[in-house]
Amino acid sequence: MKTNPIRVARAMFVQDCMTSNPITITLDTPIFQALDIMTRRKVRHLPVFQGSRLVGLVTERGLLQVSPSPATTLSMHELNYVLAKVTVKEALVKDPVWVPPQMPIEEAAQVMRQKKIGSLLVMEDGKLVGIVSQTDIVEALVRLFGLHRAGTRLVIDTEDRVGVLADITQFFKERGINIISVVTMRRDEKRFHLVFRVSIADAGALVAEIEGLGFKVVSVS
Structure with a gap:
């Protein structure tokens, strides 16, 4: 395969x-x-x-x-x-x-x-x-962060647990969306923000799907 x-x-x-x-x-x-x-x-x-x-x-x-x-x-x-x-x-x-x-x-x-x-x-x-x-x-x-390339920035709030990054990257993979860059920003001991830059012009339609997985989309730009 x-x-x-x-x-x-x-x-x-x-x-x-x-x-x-x-x-x-x-x-x-x-x-x-x-x-x-x-x-x-x-x-x-x-x-x-x-x-x-x-x-x-x-x-x-x-x-x-x-x-x-x-x-x-x-x-x-x-x-x-x-x-x-x-x-x-x-x-x-x-x-x-x-x-x-x-x-x-x-x-x-x-x-x-x-x-x-x-x-x-x-x-x-x-x-x-x-x-x-x-x-x-x-x-x-x-x-390094791919800011010179066209794409959309997604900030996702999530709990700190094993496998959370893999879950979200798998979501993008299943939809054929390339991840240009990803950065983590800790909010506190239990939660952090994942900042993705993805290779689609409009990621707005993905918000509902991402939040359906239990994550919160903080911003799309």
Whole structure:
């Protein structure tokens, strides 16, 4: 008997969304030059090296904080002199947070949240292999949850019991409906929400059937 293949979403890791071989600068790079690189390359974080050794990271915000104020009383000549002399060393973030390329993206997102930072260096065998930003993580999560694909979002409230996910996925399978993604969100110790994204334009007609199985459909969008 022929059976339909089970579609399994591929797990995503930092290496799947990081910028490989990122742009780097040296410790003696003038601040104005670093800011110019950021503007031209559309990045906000730059790893900093001293010779072959990674010594830290600079951020756009950090560089602007140590730059002369627009309200400065310096003449243009004096301002240019200062800008040429002040290097990224003044804004260096030493011992920046790093992660391995094999780290799941959701764990990387948690690290950013806990540390309140906008990017992570990616290190492997003691070498810099990439950099991953909040934007990279968000774009990866959009792909992971299938938000870039047409479909309908169903939120189903259910008790926490063995086999509940299998029951609902079987419901979709019997009707030939492909599940693009599914996420669980716990409400309390006994109940949680299952958030399905399915490959049909209108899932409204399924609500009565799903609730007939003893589940509550919280929303359809």
